[in-house]
Amino acid sequence: MTKKEFLDDFAEDLKVVLQDVYTKNTIGEEVGVTVYKNRLPVVTEDEEDESQYFPYAIARLSDASTDEEKPWQQRVYVLLGVYDDDLKGGGYLHILTMMERITNRYLQEPLLNHKYRAEPKMSTDIQDEDTYPYYFGAVEMTFNIPKLERRDEFS
Incomplete structure (x- = not known):
């Protein structure tokens, strides 16, 4: 498995x-x-x-690490942006809905494409600043991604 394959699969699932x-x-x-x-x-x-790109979700890979006999631990961010000129702050609710849909999906069914597994520890964040009529949020998750193992024990 490559990180590019994972990113492609993850982005398709977010859609x-x-x-x-x-x-x-x-x-x-x-x-x-x-x-x-x-x-x-x-x-x-x-x-x-x-x-012109609002509303959007950006799937972005961050750092990754692995250890012997363990899969890659790939951290991902989903950056969310919404435009909403409603004076009652409807954009904030859209961001919350998007974050909830993403986290619920991977908490309820952590397996992605029968290849990657989401860790249950996730975090979300909403921008503190008032950027009306633009609203922003983010989801941070970690996935286990299979890796190639050594071909033999003497390598």
Whole structure:
């Protein structure tokens, strides 16, 4: 297994987990969450700005470690962003819903694609600053990823 394969599988699974979460984009249309790997697309001269990518979920790999006869422990972050100009703070609730969907999915069914297993220890965070009408949150998880073992005991 490679980390790229894991990231691809994880991002595809996030699309399913968040498929029925709809919020407004910056022009007021109801849209679903778009899942990106690693970061948002780069803004080019022809495009306005990064606000066009809201709502989003970014699947990002962080550090990984392993030990003899143990799988890789791969830390992942899911960075969440929502635009909501509702004066009552609806964007905050959208972020909470997205975090809950993600954590519940992997707590209830920790196995991903019959290859990777989520650890039960997870954490979530919501941005402290008021960035109205933009809302941000994050989920941190660790997955066990199979690794190649030594071919023989004398290697």
